[in-house]
Amino acid sequence: MKRDNRNEGFLNFAFICFLIFILIFSFYNIYVVAPKNSEKETFEENIETEDVEKGDVETTVTNTTPTEKVQEILISSCIVKHESSEDRDYNMSLACSKIDGLVLQPNQEFNWFEIVGEASKENGYKKAPVIINKKSAMGYGGGICQVATAVYNLIYQVDIVPTELHHHSLQSSYAAKGMDATVAWSNKEKNRKNFVFINTKDYPIKIKIHEENGNVVAELYQISE
Numbered sequence: 001m002k003r004d005n006r007n008e009g010f011l012n013f014a015f016i017c018f019l020i021f022i023l024i025f026s027f028y029n030i031y032v033v034a035p036k037n038s039e040k041e042t043f044e045e046n047i048e049t050e051d052v053e054k055g056d057v058e059t060t061v062t063n064t065t066p067t068e069k070v071q072e073i074l075i076s077s078c079i080v081k082h083e084s085s086e087d088r089d090y091n092m093s094l095a096c097s098k099i100d101g102l103v104l105q106p107n108q109e110f111n112w113f114e115i116v117g118e119a120s121k122e123n124g125y126k127k128a129p130v131i132i133n134k135k136s137a138m139g140y141g142g143g144i145c146q147v148a149t150a151v152y153n154l155i156y157q158v159d160i161v162p163t164e165l166h167h168h169s170l171q172s173s174y175a176a177k178g179m180d181a182t183v184a185w186s187n188k189e190k191n192r193k194n195f196v197f198i199n200t201k202d203y204p205i206k207i208k209i210h211e212e213n214g215n216v217v218a219e220l221y222q223i224s225e
Contacts, residue, residue: 084214
């Protein structure tokens with residue numbers, strides 16, 4: 001009986017194709033689909049590097065926060081007492097609000113008219129008793145000299161000498177002789193009575209001041225870090 005060479009040749013060809021398919025499939029799984037160890041390690045290293053970089057950003061932000069707290073050390077204080085009126089109390093409170101919390105760096109100047117301004121109706125002040133030409137009269141801003149006197153007494157206690165200081169033409173009832181400070185606005189600069197001093201300390205100073213029941217309560221602090 002003769003063998004069918006055509007069928008045998010077809011079977012051999014099919015078997016060879018099957019073997020080639022198996023080889024190709026195995027090669028694809030091993031070298032194409034599965035990442036090489038070096039590639040896998042590189043991928044993992046990239047993830048760790050990204051985490052480290054993100055951590056550096058957070059550390060930088062954290063480091064911008066001061067680690068030491070600013071300290072305020074009380075170095076002088078005073079209370080300037082005087083019988084007052086509602087409008088006078090209002091004027092003192094308004095003037096105090098311009099100064100309260102003010103920080104002066106070393107060699108920085110305190111200038112009353114630059115900080116508090118003119119005691120005028122336009123600036124919100126009311127009429128109250130003032131001293132004009134050695135006489136008592138009504139004028140806008142009555143009472144603000146009590147605030148200026150309080151600030152003067154604060155710096156006097158720590159040996160800061162004003163570069164400009166004026167006293168009332170009449171003896172003040174709320175301060176000892178020579179311990180009062182008056183301020184008076186004039187359109188002519190040469191006629192103004194200003195109150196000016198420079199922080200001659202080697203550290204910043206801070207003024208806390210407020211009106212309380214007709215009294216001016218003031219404190220001076222040294223700021224240190």
